[in-house]
Amino acid sequence: MKRLITATALLLASSSLASAEGVLNLYNWGNYTSPELLAKFEKDTGIKVSVTDYDSNTTALAKIEAGGAGFDLVVPSANYVGIFRDKGLLTELDLSKLPNHKNIAADWMDVDWDPGRAYSVPWLWGSTGVGVNTSVYKGDINTSAIWLDVPDELKGKVNVTPEMNDVVALATMYAGGEFCTEDVEVLKKTRDILMAAKPHWMSMDYGMEDKMATNDVAASVYWNGAILRARLKNPDVAYGYPKEGFILWMDSIALLKDAQNVENAYTFINYILEPEHAAMLSAFARYSNGVAGSEEFMPEDMKDAPEVVVPEEFKAAGHFLPACSPKAQEYITAIWTELQK
Amino acid sequence: MASKGFDATSLPGFTAIAAIAFIALYAPIITLVGYSFNGANSISSWGGFSFRWYEAAWANATVQEATIRSLVIAASASLIATTAATMAALGTTRRGSFGGQTFIYVMINQPLMVPEIVTAVALLIVFASVKVATGYTGLGYLILAHAAFCIPFAYLPIRARLEGMDLSLETAAADLYANPWQTFRHVTLPLVLPGIIAGAMLAFVISLDDVVITEFVKSAGQDTLPTYMLGQLRRGVTPEVNAISTVLLGLTVLLLTVFFLLTRKRD
Amino acid sequence: MSMSAGEEAAKRRRVRDGWLLSAPALLLLTLAAAGPLLVVLVYSFLTPGQYGGVVWEFSTDAWVGILFTRDIFTETMQLADAHLAIFWRSVRLSLLTTLITFAVGFPTAWFIATRPPKARALWLFLITIPFWTNLLIRTFAINEVIRNEGILNSVLMAAGIIATPIQILYTDTAVLIGMAYVYLPLMVLPLFAAIDRFDMRLLEAGYDLYANRWQVLRRIVLPIVKPGIVAGSILVFVPSLGAYVTPRVLGGGKQMMIGNFIELQFGQGRNWPLGASLSMLLLLIVLAALLVYVRAAGKGGAHGQ
Numbered sequence: 001m002k003r004l005i006t007a008t009a010l011l012l013a014s015s016s017l018a019s020a021e022g023v024l025n026l027y028n029w030g031n032y033t034s035p036e037l038l039a040k041f042e043k044d045t046g047i048k049v050s051v052t053d054y055d056s057n058t059t060a061l062a063k064i065e066a067g068g069a070g071f072d073l074v075v076p077s078a079n080y081v082g083i084f085r086d087k088g089l090l091t092e093l094d095l096s097k098l099p100n101h102k103n104i105a106a107d108w109m110d111v112d113w114d115p116g117r118a119y120s121v122p123w124l125w126g127s128t129g130v131g132v133n134t135s136v137y138k139g140d141i142n143t144s145a146i147w148l149d150v151p152d153e154l155k156g157k158v159n160v161t162p163e164m165n166d167v168v169a170l171a172t173m174y175a176g177g178e179f180c181t182e183d184v185e186v187l188k189k190t191r192d193i194l195m196a197a198k199p200h201w202m203s204m205d206y207g208m209e210d211k212m213a214t215n216d217v218a219a220s221v222y223w224n225g226a227i228l229r230a231r232l233k234n235p236d237v238a239y240g241y242p243k244e245g246f247i248l249w250m251d252s253i254a255l256l257k258d259a260q261n262v263e264n265a266y267t268f269i270n271y272i273l274e275p276e277h278a279a280m281l282s283a284f285a286r287y288s289n290g291v292a293g294s295e296e297f298m299p300e301d302m303k304d305a306p307e308v309v310v311p312e313e314f315k316a317a318g319h320f321l322p323a324c325s326p327k328a329q330e331y332i333t334a335i336w337t338e339l340q341k
Numbered sequence: 342m343a344s345k346g347f348d349a350t351s352l353p354g355f356t357a358i359a360a361i362a363f364i365a366l367y368a369p370i371i372t373l374v375g376y377s378f379n380g381a382n383s384i385s386s387w388g389g390f391s392f393r394w395y396e397a398a399w400a401n402a403t404v405q406e407a408t409i410r411s412l413v414i415a416a417s418a419s420l421i422a423t424t425a426a427t428m429a430a431l432g433t434t435r436r437g438s439f440g441g442q443t444f445i446y447v448m449i450n451q452p453l454m455v456p457e458i459v460t461a462v463a464l465l466i467v468f469a470s471v472k473v474a475t476g477y478t479g480l481g482y483l484i485l486a487h488a489a490f491c492i493p494f495a496y497l498p499i500r501a502r503l504e505g506m507d508l509s510l511e512t513a514a515a516d517l518y519a520n521p522w523q524t525f526r527h528v529t530l531p532l533v534l535p536g537i538i539a540g541a542m543l544a545f546v547i548s549l550d551d552v553v554i555t556e557f558v559k560s561a562g563q564d565t566l567p568t569y570m571l572g573q574l575r576r577g578v579t580p581e582v583n584a585i586s587t588v589l590l591g592l593t594v595l596l597l598t599v600f601f602l603l604t605r606k607r608d
Numbered sequence: 609m610s611m612s613a614g615e616e617a618a619k620r621r622r623v624r625d626g627w628l629l630s631a632p633a634l635l636l637l638t639l640a641a642a643g644p645l646l647v648v649l650v651y652s653f654l655t656p657g658q659y660g661g662v663v664w665e666f667s668t669d670a671w672v673g674i675l676f677t678r679d680i681f682t683e684t685m686q687l688a689d690a691h692l693a694i695f696w697r698s699v700r701l702s703l704l705t706t707l708i709t710f711a712v713g714f715p716t717a718w719f720i721a722t723r724p725p726k727a728r729a730l731w732l733f734l735i736t737i738p739f740w741t742n743l744l745i746r747t748f749a750i751n752e753v754i755r756n757e758g759i760l761n762s763v764l765m766a767a768g769i770i771a772t773p774i775q776i777l778y779t780d781t782a783v784l785i786g787m788a789y790v791y792l793p794l795m796v797l798p799l800f801a802a803i804d805r806f807d808m809r810l811l812e813a814g815y816d817l818y819a820n821r822w823q824v825l826r827r828i829v830l831p832i833v834k835p836g837i838v839a840g841s842i843l844v845f846v847p848s849l850g851a852y853v854t855p856r857v858l859g860g861g862k863q864m865m866i867g868n869f870i871e872l873q874f875g876q877g878r879n880w881p882l883g884a885s886l887s888m889l890l891l892l893i894v895l896a897a898l899l900v901y902v903r904a905a906g907k908g909g910a911h912g913q
Contacts, residue, residue: 025561030572031579035401050562051403053572058660058875059556065661066465068472070561083659162861164876203778203860209577216755226577285576326658326878333877334677340864341690352718352821359719362712363734366792368759369749370738376752411742425633432629439623445630447895452641453842454894455648456850456867459887462874463644489640492633494794497839502801504835535804539732539797543843546739546793553852553871570744578748586741593740597733 024049024264027060027071029251032124034284041271047264064089064256072259073268075251079323081113081120084254090119091255097266100273108290112320114252121269122290124281125250127310127318128166130240131208131227136218141240142314144174146219148193150200157218159211162204164336166247167194169321170221173245180324182331191335198339212237225286228307239307241314248318250290374590377583394584401581404569408585411549411565414480418487419495419544425488426495426544427537431529434503450497452490460490461557468558478560486558487548494547495540502536645891652884660878670881674889691869698866701780702848705787706795709844710837712788713795717836720796721803728804735796743790747857750786751777754858778860786854794843802836803829838901846894866890 026033030053038049052071054060057080063069065087076084084090095101101117108122132141137153145151147158148171160167169179171194177186202217209226211217213233220227224239231237253272255265271277278289279297288308295303302308310318324332377395381388398404426449433445452460468482510532514524530537552567559568570582637643652670654662677688720731738746753759754776761773776782806829814824830837852867864872866886873883 027561029576030569030574031576035403052559052561052564053569054556055571055574056875058878062462062465062660062874063469063557066469068469068478068560070472070478072561087659162856164872198862201862204862205857205860206575207577216757229577323659326656329878333872333879336872336877337690337694337864337869340862340868341693351722352715352825355715355718358712358715362716362792365712365789366735366738369746369753369789370741372752372759373741373745373749421636425636429630429633432626436622436626437619439626441627443899445626445634447898448634448637448642449630450842450846450898451637451645453846454891454898455645455887456870456890457852458867458871458874459648459883460641460644462880462883463647464640466647467644485636485640489636492637494843496633497843498798498801501798501836501839502805504802506805532805535728536801538729539801542732542736543794543797546736549740550743552743567742567744570742574744578744582742582745586745589740590737593737597730597737 022047022264024261024268025070025072026051026075026268027054027064027069027073028075029053030055032075032251032285034280036284037272037277037280040277040280041268045264045267045271047267049268061087067258070260071256072261072265073253074256075123075253076120078111078113078250078252079321081252081254083323085114085119089257091257091259091262092118093121093255093269094266098270098273100270103273103275103278103291103293105290105292108250111250112322120252120254121273122278123251123253123272124285124287124289125248126224126287127241128161128163128170128221128223128247128249129227129242130219131212131222131230132219132238132240133212133215133217133234133236134238135236136215141238142243143240144170144242144244144246146240146242147201147221148174148197150197154219155200156202158201159208159217159220159222160201160204161208161221161223162206164332165321165324167221168332168335169247169319170242170245173319174242176244179319179321180328182325182328187331187335191338194335194339204340209233223287224307228286228302228305231307232301241310241317243314243317245317245319246314248320250320370590373583374587376580377587379580379583394580395588397579398581398584398588403564404566404581404585407564407566407569408589410480410563411567414483414487414565415545415548417484418491418548419541421484421488422491422544423495423537423541426492426540427499427533429492430496430499430503430533430536431525434500435506450493453493457490457551457553460486461554464554465557472560480563482558482560483555483563483565486554487551490551490554491544491547494543498539498543499533499536502533502539506532648884648887652881652888654881656879656881658878660874660880662880667881670879670885673879673882674885694864694869695866697863698849701783701787701865702845702851704784705791705848706841706845708784708788709792709795710841713792713799713840714837716792717796717799717803720800721806722808732797732800735793739793743853744857746790747786747853750789751858754782754785777858778862780859782858782860783855786858787848787851790851790854791844791848794847795840798839798843799833799836802833802839806832842898842901846898849890849894 024047026049028051033051038051042048054063057077060074060076061080061083064071064074064084074084101121104117104121109117114120130141130144130146132146134141136157137151139151146154147160150158168190172179172181172186172190175186175189175193177183177190181187208217208220208222209229212220212227212230215234227237227239231239253269255262255269259265272281273291275291275293276297278291278294282289282294282302283299286302378390378392379388380391380393429445429449433442464486472478472482510528511524514528519527550567552571555565556568556571559565564572566582566585570578573579651662653666653668655665655667655669657663674691675688677686716735720728720735723731756773756775756777760776761770764770765773776785810828811824814828819827850867851865852871855861855863855865855868870883870886873879873886
């Protein structure tokens, strides 16, 4: 009861509290921030983190650009970090306030979207591939044919994640092209492949952690962390890395230009670059982090998980999605609209 | 004619359809309550009876704050919307047609006519500039936005009730030297009350449900239960929300029973 | 017809009071609904920004883009049949939803209105209680009921009505069930408000004149509760058109409705002007339908002026 009263009091005071001492406003993807980490952070530093959720990069961008919402930190995906920066919404990080900046793993330091990590530091990263129930389908799962040239066993049992860019990108790579292409022949082939495959899909939905585990869905284009969680509930579930090309993604945390709790924000960023704390983020969300030395703190069931450790033979097939030109984006939207008409 | 056993108000099949409607309305709710006691780590497979999700919800301050925030917003917004809608309904019915009546009608129903995302984007742009200009980022914006889109939901039932309502009682009251306020308070209001209650209930549940507008208008630390759930959608929803919903349902039923027993005693 | 000065003053007062009483609602709506929509109207005539948002350059592309798209393969302009298909599906499903909620909601509202006065409030609350749970949770719960291993299929199979589960989930039927469920109270409550003030003695009068039940229903009941039917239909039809969550969760997200399509433009599609012009068009269509409907309903309705 006491907690409820406190919660109500906090709520009514929320506007005045927003810029008071000892608080920090994090704007992040829903269900993505480890509560254990936040509790530990509050205990260690006395700073209370208030997390507000978003469910897409575009919503986050639109809200931050409009301004006035009072956020300090945001966690955009790789292709959006550059957009946030180019629009002047981010503050260049003062590295003297981030002694742990050196902990960023070498692979994730000089990334295309933020060379030298001047504006953002790694939050979590993962891949988009295919989850397959191997009791239903025994064939090769490391291919996009699972959902683009659906095997008979899987017909009518396939789910495709409702993410426009991911889906069109995977299909484009299956068609032999590159994402963001403006090559009309490739685009046409991509569209035809998708249109031919769609009648064999059951749904285009989220929530696969459960549905794959219960075998309501036998295969799905989905994120590795969710498939890992499905596999822990149902050992028949396996994760495939399409050899024609699969998607790598990373969300990075960045400091907003109109942040009001800048010092606290630096404290938080530095805190999550501590290997032990980065591992806490991973343990909660089930995705990899980008901090060197975090391996020893990782939960046992993730250390060698095939969903987490990308096998050597497939490494070259993983691609980060760039932000497309407006023209390429128009093509992608047209294909997607056609697909869902 | 109205012999024994003949009930003029019963129409063939109506009671059966009503029964089916109530069963259909409650089937998912009963499922939901059942799954809130699910021991499994899932919302679709059964893993034995357990209170674990109640414990999880009890320990989760975020979800509690979001729930309370939803209720505060819904209560404030439906109160404001119902008051404004009742006045507007009195102002636009039973006074003969006048120029501008259609305009008022269209204005009031406007929030119904565009998908939420459109109002949401428009409000984002307008409210954000107000936030920047005034520095105020409190719940007021959400309450204002909710009150506005709740108005048509409150207005239409009240108007439906008022339309064609017998004027003679009000005229009689006026003839007995009741002033307009007394007439309203003692004659009109009791007659319109069922419409107002229906309108207020609609406004409340509509506000409680809103996702998209809230998502775009909220400031830091202002997640409501629906936006909290929207954020969870991609990563999978945990049965915690089933537990919270069951508690809310339980509270509603409890309040209702108390209210019902109290009013009954008075008679 | 000439009016005396007194009558005219009384009419003027009535009109003035009408505006004064409506003022708070109008103010709220101007601030937080209709006013900001002007922004959307302006946006529909601008150029899309590279990453969402708009560039302040006048353009009518967004309006042309509703009906015609540049074919991505031939660079020629073609009728946007995908857009039309999405519009048509939305209208069809919304009309069906309205019909279903009326078919179920009218008997239900009637049932409630014919209970003893004290019990009515209780029955009304029983209608709204399921809606105290959030829309998303309710939609997930419906999902649980209609999925292949769900209650509905289990009950039907146990009763021997069907041998194998019916695939309801991820079909248009699922979307219809979901929308009818979600919008049922929006039909029942206005209908109840209208039926409740209906004088049941009129029914007996009808029977005394040897009308049968259907005649009584059609000739006496329906005309009097018409305002409730109009209100309920508007409250169900219009929000159904913009439905977003239900087609996504129960329809499996394979096919869009207008709401999803517009949201796509403001989201991943990054074409805000097209989203804005689509919204304006939807607004115009609904407005026109509403005016026609209200006029038609007003003509036949019983107005106690």
